[in-house]
Amino acid sequence: MSALKLSYFAWVRERIGRPGEILTPPSEVTNIGELIAWLSGRGEEYAYAFENANVIRAAIDRQHVKHDAPISGAREIAFFPPMTGG
Amino acid sequence: MSPLIKVAIQREDFDVAREIERLTQGRGDVGAVVTFTGLCRDEAGTLEALELEHYPGMAEDEIERVAKQAAARWPLLGATAIHRFGKVLPGENIVLVIATSPHRRAAFEAAEFIMDYLKTRAPFWKKEHCRDGSVGDWVEAKDADDSAAERWEQA
Numbered sequence: 001m002s003a004l005k006l007s008y009f010a011w012v013r014e015r016i017g018r019p020g021e022i023l024t025p026p027s028e029v030t031n032i033g034e035l036i037a038w039l040s041g042r043g044e045e046y047a048y049a050f051e052n053a054n055v056i057r058a059a060i061d062r063q064h065v066k067h068d069a070p071i072s073g074a075r076e077i078a079f080f081p082p083m084t085g086g
Numbered sequence: 087m088s089p090l091i092k093v094a095i096q097r098e099d100f101d102v103a104r105e106i107e108r109l110t111q112g113r114g115d116v117g118a119v120v121t122f123t124g125l126c127r128d129e130a131g132t133l134e135a136l137e138l139e140h141y142p143g144m145a146e147d148e149i150e151r152v153a154k155q156a157a158a159r160w161p162l163l164g165a166t167a168i169h170r171f172g173k174v175l176p177g178e179n180i181v182l183v184i185a186t187s188p189h190r191r192a193a194f195e196a197a198e199f200i201m202d203y204l205k206t207r208a209p210f211w212k213k214e215h216c217r218d219g220s221v222g223d224w225v226e227a228k229d230a231d232d233s234a235a236e237r238w239e240q241a
Contacts, residue, residue, distance in 0.1 A: 010211035011211075081211060085210025
């Protein structure tokens with residue numbers, strides 16, 4: 001797995017404590033759900049952000065995806081709460 | 087001729103009259119203009135401001151996708167969607183949607199469709215700043231917004 005740009009928004013950003021970062025997940029992390037699980041193990045700020053993983057929305061290269069979406073080939077992955085625009 | 091589609095994500099306010107004029111001036115084929123403007127409420131006097139965060143790039147892309155879907159579904163002559171970010175005070179504008187068409191039904195329905203999908207798909211989040219000086223919570227998404235968008239899939 002190559003380096004990934006991760007972006008966080010709203011309370012996901014606040015809980016993790018940064019707007020984004022570049023990380024290289026291990027090769028066994030193949031989809032969004034596994035990436036969330038791997039990030040959750042990196043520290044309590046991540047565990048807090050992803051404690052209710054099923055409400056977390058994700059986007060790969062700026063397109064909405066579900067948690068079973070494969071991440072191979074992704075350049076940027078974003079995590080955020082359900083949207084409240086409009 | 088393909089419909090005029092305009093999507094803008096901006097900090098500054100928008101001028102509704104000017105945006106309507108953009109879609110109607112110099113042409114005689116527009117029979118219906120429907121506009122929706124969403125404003126910041128004061129929540130019974132408790133809200134000082136809303137802070138609107140967005141995902142730059144994706145916000146534009148998602149709203150443009152929604153506008154193009156509307157243009158594919160209804161005979162539109164124009165569609166405009168403008169969404170602000172940053173701090174917005176009670177009484178100020180947040181979002182504008184305009185749909186123009188030869189006839190009213192398409193314009194009404196398309197404007198509502200664009201708003202319904204914008205709310206559930208465009209990456210924006212609202213944080214409340216309270217009058218008592220505290221920074222309040224992130225606004226929670228409503229199930230009713232999801233249902234509003236889903237009904238277009240059954241229709």
